[in-house]
Amino acid sequence: MKSRRKFNCILVTGGSGFIGSNFIRYLLDENLVATHGFDGRIMNLDALTYAGNPANLADVEKQAGARYRFVHGSICDSALLDRLFREEPIDAVVHFAAESHVDRSIHGPAAFVQTNVVGTLALLEAVRSAWTSAAGAFREEVLFHHVSTDEVYGSLGAEGFFREDTSYDPRSPYSASKASSDHLVSAYHHTYGMPYTLTNCSNNYGPFQFPEKLIPVVILNILDQKPLPVYGDGSNIRDWLYVEDHNRAVWEVMCRGTNGRSYNIGGDNEWQNLRLVETLCDICADELDRKVEDVRGLITFVKDRPGHDRRYAIDCTRLKDELGWRQTVDFTEGLRRTVRWYIDNLGWVDNVRTGAYRDWIEQNYSDR
Ligand code: NAD
Ligand code: DAU
Numbered sequence: 001m002k003s004r005r006k007f008n009c010i011l012v013t014g015g016s017g018f019i020g021s022n023f024i025r026y027l028l029d030e031n032l033v034a035t036h037g038f039d040g041r042i043m044n045l046d047a048l049t050y051a052g053n054p055a056n057l058a059d060v061e062k063q064a065g066a067r068y069r070f071v072h073g074s075i076c077d078s079a080l081l082d083r084l085f086r087e088e089p090i091d092a093v094v095h096f097a098a099e100s101h102v103d104r105s106i107h108g109p110a111a112f113v114q115t116n117v118v119g120t121l122a123l124l125e126a127v128r129s130a131w132t133s134a135a136g137a138f139r140e141e142v143l144f145h146h147v148s149t150d151e152v153y154g155s156l157g158a159e160g161f162f163r164e165d166t167s168y169d170p171r172s173p174y175s176a177s178k179a180s181s182d183h184l185v186s187a188y189h190h191t192y193g194m195p196y197t198l199t200n201c202s203n204n205y206g207p208f209q210f211p212e213k214l215i216p217v218v219i220l221n222i223l224d225q226k227p228l229p230v231y232g233d234g235s236n237i238r239d240w241l242y243v244e245d246h247n248r249a250v251w252e253v254m255c256r257g258t259n260g261r262s263y264n265i266g267g268d269n270e271w272q273n274l275r276l277v278e279t280l281c282d283i284c285a286d287e288l289d290r291k292v293e294d295v296r297g298l299i300t301f302v303k304d305r306p307g308h309d310r311r312y313a314i315d316c317t318r319l320k321d322e323l324g325w326r327q328t329v330d331f332t333e334g335l336r337r338t339v340r341w342y343i344d345n346l347g348w349v350d351n352v353r354t355g356a357y358r359d360w361i362e363q364n365y366s367d368r
Contacts, residue, residue, distance in 0.1 A: 004037065005254065007091050007143070008091055009040055009088055010041070010042050010092045012042055012043065013045050013046070013093070013096055014098060015042070015045070015070075015096065016048060016056055017046070017053075017097075018056075018204070018206075019096055019204055019246060021053075022206065024044060024057060024060060024068070025057070025060055026248070027251070028042060028067060041066070041069070042067065043071060043088055044057070044068070044069070045075065045081075046072065046073075047073060047075070047097070048072060050210075050358075051099075051101075053351075054360075055360070056208045069088075071084060076118060076119045078122050078125065081122060084126075091141060092142065092145065094145045094147065094250065094254065095120065095123060095144070095147055096147045097119065098115060098116050098147075098181075099111050099112045099177070102151075102174045102175075105172055105173035105177070109177075112173050115177075116178055116181050117177050117184070120180075120181040121184055124184060127144055127194065128188065136192070137193065138192060138194050143196065145196065145199070145253065146181065146182065146198040147201070147250060148181070148198055151172065151175035153167075154170060155311065156310065158311070161315035163264065163317075164264055168182070175309075186260075196259070197253045197254060197260075198261070198262040198263070199249065199253055199262065199264075200263075200314075201246050201249070201264075201266070201314075202240065202267060202312055202314050203238045203239060203312070204240075204243045205242065205243065205338055206341075207341040214277075215280065215335075216342065217229070218277055219338070219339055219342045220342065221298065222281065223343070223349075226298065227299075230299055231303070231305050232303075232305075233274070233301065234273045234275075235274065236272070236311065237272050237312065238276075239266045239314050241327060242327070242328075242329035242337075244328075245267070245327040248328075249263070249319060253323065257322075263318055263319045264316045266313070266314025267314075267327055268316075268327070270311070274299075278296060279332070279335065281295040281296045282295075283336050284339055287340065
């Protein structure tokens with residue numbers, strides 16, 4: 001059994017987005033300290049782009065007290081980063097911040113290069129300056145954890161799986177920018193000796209996901225009885241994982257992963273998009289007491305995404321064999337939980353959909 005790294009002060013970037021907010025919620029949950037062993041502090045640095053919403057952590061911010069600090073700012077702001085590292089005894093960085101939506105990257109790739117590549121470089125430089133001695137040697141007890149995606153490996157045909165040694169072959173501006181950031185992180189390890197771990201995960205779903213990604217789009221359109229857009233013929237395949245299972249894996253890799261290694265994370269859970277949308281229709285019909293055929297009748301085939309990757313499938317044997325990670329949330333149960341979360345949180349949904357959360361950010365976070 002590998003010994004666990006112990007962190008006291010973690011900088012989470014992008015902690016107000018979907019996965020980052022669930023990660024912070026997990027680590028700051030007092031009831032889970034015995035499980036994950038973290039009782040230190042978390043700094044959340046988030047630029048609050050359209051995808052960042054402080055409401056995702058409003059309750060946590062109230063309960064966590066001194067264990068949590070929110071900093072409104074960008075990973076591209078080197079002066080802010082240097083100040084943060086001077087102010088706080090940060091011994092780990094978990095880097096979630098990114099532009100994350102493939103469709104947006106097709107319409108506007110520049111923002112993806114700016115945040116995912118230039119921003120990651122600025123963060124790495126801040127880390128290098130804060131965590132090295134005058135002679136340039138990196139401290140040993142620190143860790144940079146980079147959160148990445150399976151999309152860096154490209155697209156599979158009917159057979160095969162992405163493994164950690166699969167060559168990178170990104171095909172969208174989003175995945176190309178994430179691949180660049182992965183290479184920069186690994187380059188900082190090989191060139192300067194920065195201790196790091198990296199994870200490449202498949203499609204996440206669960207509470208607080210921004211309603212631009214497939215699962216929340218479908219749930220919210222069913223609630224509003226609007227068409228459910230399925231790209232192409234709906235036969236593209238994704239591997240789905242509940243967000244909590246992803247975050248537990250990230251944490252295990254941070255605590256026990258080998259320095260300088262990457263780990264694939266996936267759900268062994270491949271679904272054709274159309275089948276997934278039909279399943280969501282059936283769950284929603286049941287939860288909302290509507291007829292299945294009425295809900296399925298909303299499915300509408302629309303123009304395909306340009307360069308649409310055909311199939312993703314993950315081999316995460318390394319994570320399972322080395323660290324004993326297993327996913328815990330069954331897919332049907334996870335989908336039902338997610339559907340219920342959106343139904344139970346219509347205030348959050350309305351704020352996001354009307355854009356009211358942006359006004360609230362202006363009023364509350366403009367000077368932080
Ligand atoms: P998200 O879009 O929901 O959240 C991204 C967060 O980053 C937002 O809070 C946003 O405000 C913040 N951000 C953006 N630019 C910033 C900047 N310049 N400085 C500081 N903060 C900034 O994304 P997500 O789905 O939670 O994904 C988080 C990470 O996980 C990303 O790196 C993504 O590539 C990776 N990932 C996502 C999935 C998935 O299925 N969603 C799967 C694998 C990996
Ligand atoms: O694989 C990990 C990646 O998963 C992450 O790195 C990305 O950040 C995340 O956004 C996600 O990328 P996808 O492009 O796979 O997710 P999205 O939810 O946008 O689409 C899932 C599938 O559903 C994809 O094949 C496109 C299709 N789709 C999507 C939308 C939004 C539709 O058919 N209709 C839609 O309206």
